[in-house]
Amino acid sequence: MGKKRIIVAENDLVAMLRERNQRGFTILYDNYSSALYGVILKIVRSEEIAADVMQESFVKIWRNIDSYERSKGSLFTWILNVARNTAIDKIRSQDYQQNTQNQPLEYFVSVVEEENPVEHQVDAIGVRKVVDQLRPEYRSIIELVYFQGYTQAEVAEELEIPLGTVKTRVKAALAQLRNLISILIFVVFDHLH
Known part of the structure; x- marks a missing residue:
């Protein structure tokens, strides 16, 4: 059985963190570390480096x-x-660049072939399902920017669309995500009470 999550209102948690309250930091870490680790691991593709980056x-x-x-x-x-x-x-x-150049070919094959653990980490907080509800043109940009670590300029090049379009779509996608997540939080919170 996993550790029970402590639910604190976001404003209260931010206030605790700004007061340098250790309990606030512990709550933040307990509630968000697995999701952050999953995103970091997807970008760096090394558990050891991901642990360092998370810290x-x-x-x-x-x-x-x-x-x-x-x-x-x-x-x-x-x-x-x-x-x-x-x-x-x-x-x-x-x-990092020098370290990956020194990796044997088997390392890269295993990284490509292994099931991606980030899917499970992100799904733990329901973000993957929420992202899947976005319009396709938003979903593809969010995938590249937030789950694969692309910059907005790199997304523009990859998708062959103007940078201004990418910026507009990211902004619109984040607004839609905020709405979807707030609905999800409301439903979960309502279900708990």
């Missing part, structure tokens, strides 16, 4: 919580961006 991400979250602005999105969206950007920075780093 680095939570340090950044702890240090930079004052820069979180509710008007720009939910706490989860913000911490997901911190983790995703940290993972992308890692794979673009010289150390």
